Amino acid sequence: MPHHKDARRPLEPGPDELRRLIDACAAFVVEQIETLPSQPSWDLDGAERVAAGFAEPPPDDGRAIASILARLRPAVAKSLNAAGPGYLAYIPGGGIPSAALADFVALAVNRFVGIAGPAPALARIEAQAIDWLASLMGYPPGAGGILTSGGSISNLTAIVTARTTRLPEDFLSGVMYFSEEAHRSVAKAARIAGFPDRCLRSIPVDSRLRLRPDLLEAAIREDGGRGLRPFLVVANAGSTNTGAIDPLPEIADIAARHGLWVHADAAYGGFFRLVPDGAARLAGLERCDSITLDPHKGMFLPYGTGCLLVRDPETLRRAHGGQAAYLQDLGHGDGGASFTEISPELSRDFRGLRVWLPIQLHGLRAFREQIQEKLDLARWAYDQLKDEPLFEMLDEPQLSIVAFACRPPADGAGSTRPGAAVRDANAFGAELLRRVNARRRVFLSSTTIGGRFVLRLCVLSFRTHMDRVRDAVSALREEARAL
Numbered sequence: 055m056p057h058h059k060d061a062r063r064p065l066e067p068g069p070d071e072l073r074r075l076i077d078a079c080a081a082f083v084v085e086q087i088e089t090l091p092s093q094p095s096w097d098l099d100g101a102e103r104v105a106a107g108f109a110e111p112p113p114d115d116g117r118a119i120a121s122i123l124a125r126l127r128p129a130v131a132k133s134l135n136a137a138g139p140g141y142l143a144y145i146p147g148g149g150i151p152s153a154a155l156a157d158f159v160a161l162a163v164n165r166f167v168g169i170a171g172p173a174p175a176l177a178r179i180e181a182q183a184i185d186w187l188a189s190l191m192g193y194p195p196g197a198g199g200i201l202t203s204g205g206s207i208s209n210l211t212a213i214v215t216a217r218t219t220r221l222p223e224d225f226l227s228g229v230m231y232f233s234e235e236a237h238r239s240v241a242k243a244a245r246i247a248g249f250p251d252r253c254l255r256s257i258p259v260d261s262r263l264r265l266r267p268d269l270l271e272a273a274i275r276e277d278g279g280r281g282l283r284p285f286l287v288v289a290n291a292g293s294t295n296t297g298a299i300d301p302l303p304e305i306a307d308i309a310a311r312h313g314l315w316v317h318a319d320a321a322y323g324g325f326f327r328l329v330p331d332g333a334a335r336l337a338g339l340e341r342c343d344s345i346t347l348d349p350h351k352g353m354f355l356p357y358g359t360g361c362l363l364v365r366d367p368e369t370l371r372r373a374h375g376g377q378a379a380y381l382q383d384l385g386h387g388d389g390g391a392s393f394t395e396i397s398p399e400l401s402r403d404f405r406g407l408r409v410w411l412p413i414q415l416h417g418l419r420a421f422r423e424q425i426q427e428k429l430d431l432a433r434w435a436y437d438q439l440k441d442e443p444l445f446e447m448l449d450e451p452q453l454s455i456v457a458f459a460c461r462p463p464a465d466g467a468g469s470t471r472p473g474a475a476v477r478d479a480n481a482f483g484a485e486l487l488r489r490v491n492a493r494r495r496v497f498l499s500s501t502t503i504g505g506r507f508v509l510r511l512c513v514l515s516f517r518t519h520m521d522r523v524r525d526a527v528s529a530l531r532e533e534a535r536a537l
């Protein structure tokens with residue numbers, strides 16, 4: 055038996071052993087982060103084999119940390135490199151190291167923060183971080199919210215809160231509205247919240263893919279006239295496909311006229327409000343009753359950090375509050391910080407530290423600079439790509455996504471077949487995407503809009519700078535011309 059292990063306390067390493075374990079993990083993390091710029095943008099060669107290597111019964115005897123980390127190394131490597139500077143696909147996440155350190159500390163001290171009483175100052179730290187986010191979104195003092203695991207859960211909680219606030223307990227006459235470009239999590243959350251498809255209305259968008267307020271109001275009037283209860287509109291504050299921002303002020307006016315709750319899905323777009331450029335484009339966000347934010351997108355935090363803000367925290371309390379006899383001796387502190395009273399969870403991680411510590415360590419200015427850089431890089435990429443005759447830009451970037459379809463030269467025969475031009479363009483786009491990604495410097499993704507194959511370049515990582523965006527643009531140009 056090694057002398058540093060106490061047979062009676064097998065799960066409690068002594069101080070020297072603990073430091074040795076931390077050092078081993080620290081070395082692993084530094085190596086991972088230090089080599090990110092030279093790692094390929096993706097590598098799934100043999101990934102299945104690596105994955106299969108983990109199918110095994112749990113060991114009865116522990117193994118050395120070095121051998122465990124050695125097995126993790128290829129597991130990390132065989133992946134889309136979502137942490138790297140070349141990741142321009144979907145909505146890039148972040149992963150600032152300071153947030154990982156916050157988690158390390160939070161999980162190691164492992165206090166209970168679901169209720170304010172047991173750790174009032176820690177609960178206050180989380181509530182303070184939420185207050186900061188609320189004020190950054192333009193909410194007045196007194197607004198509140200919760201940290202969630204991500205935008206999907208934030209949207210679900212918003213729908214349940216709007217439902218409880220605006221509808222009777224028997225809520226199936228309720229109708230909710232969102233644009234054709236709404237994130238899939240909205241319809242998914244509606245279903246989880248108990249709304250069948252007949253309670254959902256998908257409203258068409260304009261040429262810039264923004265919800266059309268005239269059609270929204272017409273649909274609300276029609277449903278109201280049929281004895282239904284329009285109760286909620288979900289507005290995009292930066293759509294996932296193209297970053298489209300729905301006309302928030304008009305939507306807020308319509309909602310006010312008809313008594314609807316307005317929820318802004320700002321999972322991707324919200325943090326652009328930190329810079330004047332973005333704030334101007336997101337005007338009206340502060341008028342919404344609730345806002346979904348994903349700090350694991352625009353605030354560059356690691357995956358697993360979402361947020362739901364509400365103008366009136368009482369609405370969250372009415373939707374989630376209630377007493378449990380077995381918790382009767384725990385004080386609820388100042389109320390606002392008892393997260394279980396205003397959210398679906400009870401026990402959970404102290405995720406507030408992951409938001410609070412990086413803001414303390416870096417200051418807001420560092421975040422603002424990064425966010426502005428993303429807007430500038432997307433604009434630069436758009437300006438470069440718009441003059442390429444093989445591409446047809448969908449729109450100027452409303453935030454940091456550049457989206458375009460392809461326009462390959464007609465091959466003559468194509469014009470006689472109906473729909474052939476679109477099919478050719480779609481095939482051209484798919485092959486272009488494959489070739490650009492095959493270089494493994496950047497990783498892009500695609501979507502389908504109006505039947506057309508659309509390539510997207512989303513600049514959102516704090517690690518993505520001009521050199522990498524320039525690589526993406528040259529790869530797109532060169533491969534398109536070669537095709």
Ligand SMILES: *Cc1c(COP(=O)(O)O)cnc(C)c1O
Nearest residue numbers: 204205206237239294319321322
């Ligand atoms: C990412 C995203 C979501 C879903 O958020 P998750 O954190 O992935 O659950 C919802 N809405 C929009 C607009 C998004 O971009």
